[in-house]
Amino acid sequence: MGTLHGNDRLLPVDHALALGAGTLAEPRHALTLIDIDHLESLRDCTTSDLLASAVDRLSHALGFDYWMYALDLPVMDDRKRQYMLGGYPADWVRHYFASGYLHIDPVIAHCQAHATPFLWPSSQRASVRCTDRRSTSVDCMFQEASEFGLKSGLSIPIHGLGCSWGLVSFASSTDMTADDVRTMTPQLHLLAHGIHEAGHRYAHDAALPPLPHLTDRELECLHWVAAGKTSWEIGRLLGVAERTVVFHLQNATRKLGVSGRQAAIARSIVLGLINP
Amino acid sequence: MGTLHGNDRLLPVDHALALGAGTLAEPRHALTLIDIDHLESLRDCTTSDLLASAVDRLSHALGFDYWMYALDLPVMDDRKRQYMLGGYPADWVRHYFASGYLHIDPVIAHCQAHATPFLWPSSQRASVRCTDRRSTSVDCMFQEASEFGLKSGLSIPIHGLGCSWGLVSFASSTDMTADDVRTMTPQLHLLAHGIHEAGHRYAHDAALPPLPHLTDRELECLHWVAAGKTSWEIGRLLGVAERTVVFHLQNATRKLGVSGRQAAIARSIVLGLINP
DNA sequence: TCCGCACCTGTAAGAATTTGCAGCTGCAGT
DNA sequence: ACTGCAGCTGCAAATTCTTACAGGTGCGGA
Numbered sequence A, B: 001m002g003t004l005h006g007n008d009r010l011l012p013v014d015h016a017l018a019l020g021a022g023t024l025a026e027p028r029h030a031l032t033l034i035d036i037d038h039l040e041s042l043r044d045c046t047t048s049d050l051l052a053s054a055v056d057r058l059s060h061a062l063g064f065d066y067w068m069y070a071l072d073l074p075v076m077d078d079r080k081r082q083y084m085l086g087g088y089p090a091d092w093v094r095h096y097f098a099s100g101y102l103h104i105d106p107v108i109a110h111c112q113a114h115a116t117p118f119l120w121p122s123s124q125r126a127s128v129r130c131t132d133r134r135s136t137s138v139d140c141m142f143q144e145a146s147e148f149g150l151k152s153g154l155s156i157p158i159h160g161l162g163c164s165w166g167l168v169s170f171a172s173s174t175d176m177t178a179d180d181v182r183t184m185t186p187q188l189h190l191l192a193h194g195i196h197e198a199g200h201r202y203a204h205d206a207a208l209p210p211l212p213h214l215t216d217r218e219l220e221c222l223h224w225v226a227a228g229k230t231s232w233e234i235g236r237l238l239g240v241a242e243r244t245v246v247f248h249l250q251n252a253t254r255k256l257g258v259s260g261r262q263a264a265i266a267r268s269i270v271l272g273l274i275n276p
Numbered sequence C: 001t002c003c004g005c006a007c008c009t010g011t012a013a014g015a016a017t018t019t020g021c022a023g024c025t026g027c028a029g030t
Numbered sequence D: 001a002c003t004g005c006a007g008c009t010g011c012a013a014a015t016t017c018t019t020a021c022a023g024g025t026g027c028g029g030a
Helices: A036-043 A048-061 A090-098 A106-113 A134-147 A178-183 A185-207 A216-226 A231-238 A242-255 A261-270 B036-043 B048-061 B090-098 B106-113 B134-147 B178-207 B216-226 B231-238 B242-256 B261-270
Strands: A066-074 A080-086 A118-120 A152-160 A163-172 B066-074 B080-086 B118-120 B152-160 B163-172
Touching: A036 A048, A036 A185, A036 B178, A048 A066, A048 A080, A048 A185, A066 A152, A066 A185, A080 A185, A090 A134, A106 A118, A106 A152, A106 A163, A118 A178, A152 A178, A152 A185, A152 B152, A163 A185, A178 A185, A185 B178, A216 A231, A216 A242, A216 A261, A216 B261, A231 A242, A242 A261, A261 B216, A261 B261, B036 B048, B036 B178, B048 B066, B048 B080, B048 B178, B066 B152, B066 B178, B080 B178, B090 B134, B106 B118, B106 B152, B106 B163, B118 B178, B152 B178, B163 B178, B216 B231, B216 B242, B216 B261, B231 B242, B242 B261
Parallel strands: none
Antiparallel strands: A066 A080, A066 A163, A118 A152, A152 A163, B066 B080, B066 B163, B118 B152, B152 B163
């Protein structure tokens, strides 16, 4: 073991390319039914490696060759950071980003704005909008994905638990019939959220810089100042002197690594430290 | 029809008490399997009434007597607003709020912080924490719920699509065995997210006041001021006089209906007008 | 053409903030 | 007992923000 603990399989996008493919393909279309026990066993995984292994087994048992858990985590330091866990073919991931498919992928667009699963390729029945030239790029993308072993699959949008948005995708190297996928959609949907429940903490550990620890007083002052109160008014509310409120806000501003009370408000809201 | 269009069944908590109970109880434990077609039929519902009727049928077909879709929508005007759709017994809802159960309900606590379903009563196996005195209140709550016809059920956390958090609950007036509920958990989980996908727009229409229209300059100034810049610095950045920046921030503050630059920052962030 | 609106600027008094200095109590860990 | 930290307070100067007054251009819709 040694260095092999923790988030070795939970890597920034740039580094995730180095991951192995992980094709494990014999059994298929098993009758595995996901239930709460499975979710609890996922949650009991103490490392992201164990989680990845557990999901490997489950997704394989459900007849899929690949899966991927990807999150967009809001980080204030420098915009957002994408993190992913799972066993998509490394070559495909590299090609995907190199081709800029992230910006035209209908799966991405769907998962950002919806809560229901997306069957690909060619999911949405009526709303295909073949008019613009992007559809040819999209066709090209799915064609290339197919050549990389991702012929068909299902992507489930993920929201909540501190992620901006995310998705869990299950993919097969064979042409699964729509009926095959549809009947197991509920299982996969539940499994996807179980993965998120179990995995989001690792994503946060790896992606989010540790939150600065603000004291109760500092948070109180920030809360009221964000509500438009002046230092003097907050002093009255908290039963302390105006000078003390200023003091707490100074400390909060320093801990947040920003300059100025306004920036402290903005950052503490975005970091979820206060919610006015 | 006439007045019966739109959000008649999507009401603030205070008014939702007036809703009828809606016990429709003959068939039970049917073999209905939720799939993407069901979700699309929910999304096709053009009013919240139609949506409620469709969910009524589906949840009934799955063997449940009651269901409820409840959301916590972030609104800046006066804290948050809860909205709900569905057919929980009105007497129980009234009693629930009157007894302050909202603040001790383990279902609520779970759905705020997790992504996986909650079986009640007595879901979480090991983490019951029977030590504090609240557990007796919780037992009391479930006992009373049972007397109101909510003997057992399943609650699915809801996140994303512009809601702070929410849940979809399915309840039965009978003592469903754990196995009964577990086998249909994936179906209910998927259905819950389909309800959210279809219903969140009605919740927004009914709950969220229209966003104030801020001009580009006002948003620019807010953005920079949230980053900690002073009016003078922003003036240099935008190539205008400091006075002009002050002017724009004044107008933004007025449009946002708050007092003070700090409150304007806080509100514009929460409303999603700027993201620093 | 007139009106509203976005956008821009100035002056000036007063309120609120930032910043630096100095000091206090109480509590928890070593 | 010593140390560190949260919490608390005062003074004072410099800077920044708020609010009131006053005015300007340019663009698009009625």
